[in-house]
Amino acid sequence: xxxxxxxxxxxxxxxxxxxxxxxxxxxxxxxxxxxxxxxxxxxxxxxxxxxxxxxxxxxxxxxxxxxxxxxxxxxxxxxxxxxxxxxxxxxxxxxxxxxxxxxxxxxxxxxxxxxxxxxxxxxxxxxxxxxxxxxxxxxxxxxxxxxxxxxxxxxxxxxxxxxxxxxxxxxxxxxxxxxxxxxxxxxxxxxxxxxxxxxxxxxxxxxxxxxxxxxxxxxxxxx
Amino acid sequence: xxxxxxxxxxxxxxxxxxxxxxxxxxxxxxxxxxxxxxxxxxxxxxxxxxxxxxxxxxxxxxxxxxxxxxxxxxxxxxxxxxxxxxxxxxxxxxxxxxxxxxxxxxxxxxxxxxxxxxxxxxxxxxxxxxxxxxxxxxxxxxxxxxxxxxxxxxxxxxxxxxxxxxxxxxxxxxxxxxxxxxxxxxxxxxxxxxxxxxxxxxxxxxxxxxxxxxxxxxxxxxxxxxxxxxxxxxxxxxxxxxxxxxxxxxxxxx
Amino acid sequence: xxxxxxxxxxxxxxxxxxxxxxxxxxxxxxxxxxxxxxxxxxxxxxxxxxxxxxxxxxxxxxxxxxxxxxxxxxxxxxxxxxxxxxxxxxxxxxxxxxxxxxxxxxxxxxxxxxxxxxxxxxxxxxxxxxxxxxxxxxxxxxxxxxxxxxxxxxxxxxxxxxxxxxxxxxxxxxxxxxxxxxxxxxxxxxxxxxxxxxxxxxxx
Numbered sequence: 287x288x289x290x291x292x293x294x295x296x297x298x299x300x301x302x303x304x305x306x307x308x309x310x311x312x313x314x315x316x317x318x319x320x321x322x323x324x325x326x327x328x329x330x331x332x333x334x335x336x337x338x339x340x341x342x343x344x345x346x347x348x349x350x351x352x353x354x355x356x357x358x359x360x361x362x363x364x365x366x367x368x369x370x371x372x373x374x375x376x377x378x379x380x381x382x383x384x385x386x387x388x389x390x391x392x393x394x395x396x397x398x399x400x401x402x403x404x405x406x407x408x409x410x411x412x413x414x415x416x417x418x419x420x421x422x423x424x425x426x427x428x429x430x431x432x433x434x435x436x437x438x439x440x441x442x443x444x445x446x447x448x449x450x451x452x453x454x455x456x457x458x459x460x461x462x463x464x465x466x467x468x469x470x471x472x473x474x475x476x477x478x479x480x481x482x483x484x485x486x487x488x489x490x491x492x493x494x495x496x497x498x499x500x501x502x503x504x505x506x507x508x509x
Numbered sequence: 510x511x512x513x514x515x516x517x518x519x520x521x522x523x524x525x526x527x528x529x530x531x532x533x534x535x536x537x538x539x540x541x542x543x544x545x546x547x548x549x550x551x552x553x554x555x556x557x558x559x560x561x562x563x564x565x566x567x568x569x570x571x572x573x574x575x576x577x578x579x580x581x582x583x584x585x586x587x588x589x590x591x592x593x594x595x596x597x598x599x600x601x602x603x604x605x606x607x608x609x610x611x612x613x614x615x616x617x618x619x620x621x622x623x624x625x626x627x628x629x630x631x632x633x634x635x636x637x638x639x640x641x642x643x644x645x646x647x648x649x650x651x652x653x654x655x656x657x658x659x660x661x662x663x664x665x666x667x668x669x670x671x672x673x674x675x676x677x678x679x680x681x682x683x684x685x686x687x688x689x690x691x692x693x694x695x696x697x698x699x700x701x702x703x704x705x706x707x708x709x710x711x712x713x714x715x716x717x718x719x720x721x722x723x724x725x726x727x728x729x730x731x732x733x734x735x736x737x738x739x740x741x742x743x744x745x746x747x748x749x750x751x752x753x754x755x756x757x758x759x760x761x762x763x
Numbered sequence: 764x765x766x767x768x769x770x771x772x773x774x775x776x777x778x779x780x781x782x783x784x785x786x787x788x789x790x791x792x793x794x795x796x797x798x799x800x801x802x803x804x805x806x807x808x809x810x811x812x813x814x815x816x817x818x819x820x821x822x823x824x825x826x827x828x829x830x831x832x833x834x835x836x837x838x839x840x841x842x843x844x845x846x847x848x849x850x851x852x853x854x855x856x857x858x859x860x861x862x863x864x865x866x867x868x869x870x871x872x873x874x875x876x877x878x879x880x881x882x883x884x885x886x887x888x889x890x891x892x893x894x895x896x897x898x899x900x901x902x903x904x905x906x907x908x909x910x911x912x913x914x915x916x917x918x919x920x921x922x923x924x925x926x927x928x929x930x931x932x933x934x935x936x937x938x939x940x941x942x943x944x945x946x947x948x949x950x951x952x953x954x955x956x957x958x959x960x961x962x963x964x965x966x967x
Binding site for chain 1 (some may be wrong): 816817846853
């Protein structure tokens with residue numbers, strides 16, 4: 287079972303590195319969106335620090351959504367999804383592997399580059415650390431929840447907008463607590479509470495979402 | 510132990526009996542007049558009580574009377590979602606067709622009640638808060654609920670195969686139900702302007718009885734009204750789906 | 764205990780249309796079932812239902828007297844399904860595709876043997892998108908050599924492949940039969956397979 291998990295991750299990585307353009311897209315999107323805000327609003331340090339949590343988190347959230355509709359699409363189109371269902375390994379494990387590799391491939395680069403963005407928004411070190419921690423705990427939840435929507439809309443023609451409509455409501459708590467961590471850091475409060483809640487969401491998402499994703503995939507493989 | 514097994518068997522039979530569209534169609538038809546009587550009498554008591562008998566609020570004047578629509582609508586918006594989730598779970602366990610008919614026909618009604626709660630909330634907000642829309646916790650979570658309802662309806666419309674659509678929406682309904690308390694709680698934590706709970710099931714209500722009783726009557730009236738519309742829509746949907754079966758053909762000819 | 768697959772009163776509707784109804788058959792070890800029928804008669808749907816991918820409206824599919832829905836993973840581990848969509852990644856080579864399927868557990872020589880059996884060993888290291896439709900199908904069928912399974916479910920295994928390829932596949936099926944396996948496949952073609960063969964005609 288563990289072996290199948292790593293095989294899927296392996297395969298996703300080798301596929302991703304053969305289409306490097308796709309890999310860079312979310313990262314470029316994240317950097318462009320966040321660097322436009324100082325130009326559009328104000329270069330003033332105080333204002334930048336004020337808007338930084340919201341801008342960084344919204345950009346990270348949209349970057350996650352950006353290629354989410356493709357998460358299961360190619361597997362659906364070439365029949366790999368059918369083979370995954372019939373592989374004899376519980377589908378939820380394989381679904382979790384897909385989500386993990388998606389997170390590693392799209393969110394991790396984004397988290398790595400985020401200190402640079404924090405630097406552009408003139409955030410102090412303490413808040414940069416808070417941002418890193420919140421992104422580290424929050425983005426996997428975004429991927430897990432998003433994968434449910436992606437599984438439900440796999441094989442539908444206009445899945446992009448529908449996926450956004452389905453998933454955005456579920457992103458609200460993560461957005462609130464993710465930015466909450468950063469706002470608490472900026473106002474010199476303890477952000478351990480919000481961080482712990484994000485951690486709780488993460489545990490909940492990792493345990494429950496794969497089941498929902500697997501159930502959705504079993505249905506949607508027949509579209 | 511044996512008793513338990515028998516009970517489970519009976520339960521399954523009971524659910525399958527009620528879940529069979531034909532049986533349901535006839536019983537729903539018999540229930541409808543009673544629901545109408547209940548709704549009309551509750552509405553007349555509730556409305557007279559709400560608009561005439563209840564005294565004006567000492568702070569909010571006559572403006573408060575909108576709660577007689579706002580609170581029941583908000584109650585229904587969540588209540589209908591719970592009903593749909595219950596139907597989805599029953600549908601997954603016992604695989605009965607009726608549960609999907611409930612989800613399909615109740616979703617637009619839920620969206621309407623949510624919309625009504627939002628609109629009445631906005632109208633009420635203008636004199637109370639000085640603006641139609643504030644990012645208040647309850648209003649926001651109600652708005653998110655509306656988006657979830659839209660998502661449900663859109664998902665069903667997007668999937669061409671009806672049975673797959675039924676299964677997919679069932680999953681989404683349950684996922685949404687798990688998320689609603691989390692969303693509600695986080696939005697609440699984020700910002701709250703809304704007044705606290707006025708009605709408390711356990712413990713003393715903060716409302717005068719002359720104001721409270723019409724409100725309870727209105728909530729019940731809304732429930733019965735929803736029941737009437739739901740049953741009518743379900744009956745129509747049953748006929749649509751089963752238009753090839755023998756009993757529907759016989760029924761339509763007669 | 765010998766394996767059996769038995770199908771009882773299987774019915775499938777697509778949309779409002781009845782595809783097929785009341786299909787009954789039993790398949791024992793060493794038997795082959797060919798499903799025939801005109802286009803749109805539900806051959807693919809039937810295979811997908813048998814593999815446990817699609818849902819049927821009515822009826823039972825029993826693997827060793829157990830409904831397949833209740834033993835999903837165990838049943839899946841015993842079958843080899845090759846459908847309309849081949850389940851191969853275009854960006855990977857045929858060799859890599861197979862290597863991922865057997866979880867790198869099989870030796871290098873075995874994968875090469877599988878590719879040789881289907882006659883595409885010289886194309887094994889090309890990305891799959893450079894292969895022709897027939898070669899792709901052969902690559903998918905190489906999975907049958909590599910991963911032993913009790914039951915093969917093959918959707919139109921002979922499409923797009925040439926005469927030589929057909930012979931390869933037929934001999935694969937015969938070997939499977941001799942080893943006590945079962946094969947279910949759809950095809951319009953008459954095959955040289957005759958021993959222990961059943962046929963099922965689907966009619967609209």
